[in-house]
Amino acid sequence: MRLGARWLFAAARDMRERNKTVLLQHGREQVGQLIEREFERISALVTREPGRLTPPCKRKLLGALDLLEDHFAHLVAFRP
Secondary structure, eight states: OHHHHHHHHHHHHHHHHHHHHHHHHHHHHHHHHHHHHHHHHHHHHHHHOGGGSOHHHHHHHHHHHHHHHHHHHHHHHTOO
16 A cells, blocks of 8 residues: 555656646747747837837837847757
8 A cells, every 4th residue: 555655646746747847838838939929020010110210219129129039049049
């Protein structure tokens, strides 16, 4: 009986760890897709309607986009 109980506890622990890993991976994928959609949306706005943005605003937005792209590339490169 003790052997069976230990086996069940070990199986439950393994399942919790696997579920945690799967949920974390799923969350990372969702965040990555969300960020990618935002990049596409902002890029479309900047390229489709550049006249609506003032030059200082456009420079600031493009600088922020460059920073975000660099940060995102760094995160993808060092994904666990």
